[in-house]
Amino acid sequence: MARKPQDNPQLDMTPMIDVVFELIIFFVVTLTEAQKKDETIELSNGQHGMVITADSLPAEHMQIDIAAFDKDGRRLAKPRISMGDRDMTPMDVYNRVMDRKEKYGPEFPVLIRADFETPHAAVKDVMDACTKAGIWKISFMAVAEDKTDGKLRPGFFTGKRKKGN
Amino acid sequence: MARKPTEDPQLDMTPMIDVVFELIIFFVITIKQQDIMSRLNANRPAPASASEHTKDDPPLEIEVGKAYGSFRKGVYVYNGKSLKLEVLDKYLKDVADLSTDKQIVVKCTLDSPHKGLVDLLDVCYKHKLTNVSIFSM
Numbered sequence: 001m002a003r004k005p006q007d008n009p010q011l012d013m014t015p016m017i018d019v020v021f022e023l024i025i026f027f028v029v030t031l032t033e034a035q036k037k038d039e040t041i042e043l044s045n046g047q048h049g050m051v052i053t054a055d056s057l058p059a060e061h062m063q064i065d066i067a068a069f070d071k072d073g074r075r076l077a078k079p080r081i082s083m084g085d086r087d088m089t090p091m092d093v094y095n096r097v098m099d100r101k102e103k104y105g106p107e108f109p110v111l112i113r114a115d116f117e118t119p120h121a122a123v124k125d126v127m128d129a130c131t132k133a134g135i136w137k138i139s140f141m142a143v144a145e146d147k148t149d150g151k152l153r154p155g156f157f158t159g160k161r162k163k164g165n
Numbered sequence: 166m167a168r169k170p171t172e173d174p175q176l177d178m179t180p181m182i183d184v185v186f187e188l189i190i191f192f193v194i195t196i197k198q199q200d201i202m203s204r205l206n207a208n209r210p211a212p213a214s215a216s217e218h219t220k221d222d223p224p225l226e227i228e229v230g231k232a233y234g235s236f237r238k239g240v241y242v243y244n245g246k247s248l249k250l251e252v253l254d255k256y257l258k259d260v261a262d263l264s265t266d267k268q269i270v271v272k273c274t275l276d277s278p279h280k281g282l283v284d285l286l287d288v289c290y291k292h293k294l295t296n297v298s299i300f301s302m
Contacts, residue, residue: 009174044283048290049203116280120273124301144203
């Protein structure tokens with residue numbers, strides 16, 4: 001029997017919509033993960049330092065954040081030391097460094113990402129914790145090239161931060 | 166009986182294009198370019214390091230303090246004189262011209278802003294002076 005030609009072939013859009021939703025969810029989740037780093041920290045300029053790329057740091061490197069301001073731009077009475085999302089005391093930093101040292105040896109890079117207005121005392125606490133654990137070489141993170149707003153920093157602020165000492 | 170070929174079936178691309186544009190707009194708005202970061206290395210002096218230096222080649226000591234009236238600025242003391250970073254830059258260039266192995270000891274007061282230290286390290290790296298130690302006072 002002759003088959004009647006299809007006049008109006010329909011494309012099933014369901015799989016495409018599924019895939020698109022899948023993609024949206026994936027990107028939304030990964031973006032929020034990536035943005036979890038402490039945005040309150042403003043770094044100094046350091047265009048002469050070694051540029052950090054994805055492969056310039058070994059996977060075992062350790063990054064310690066020190067924030068001097070809270071999210072509303074108020075200066076913290078005590079700078080906040082953190083790793084990833086977790087708040088830390090210098091003692092916690094020491095324990096983490098010791099763990100990593102046992103695993104990878106004493107040569108892994110320790111990076112301090114401290115706000116440019118952090119009093120040195122807080123940076124000293126973190127450095128002392130590392131030294132106590134036997135890590136003598138410390139790296140400080142700075143901005144080699146500002147891509148976010150094209151402004152030189154520090155000196156220009158996001159506006160959130162309150163002026164004054 | 167021969168099968169009649171279907172007449173050029175048309176796929177409606179409009180919804181797909183809509184979705185793709187939607188996605189492009191979403192990502193353009195949400196993704197912001199990241200700054201390029203750098204790292205400046207320094208050493209913490211080992212307890213025994215003070216005795217390592219000979220009297221012939223003492224390390225160059227620079228003090229970082231808090232600028233009067235402003236926490237945002239660091240102030241540098243070299244050879245007993247309070248200096249601006251630009252002046253220190255020239256000094257360090259002269260030092261680097263002689264030897265880039267010269268040890269620089271940065272002494273930071275506890276109330277000095279971190280910017281003071283990083284700016285100084287950056288100037289040291291500018292002149293390839295990478296043998297920098299940090300003391301805290």
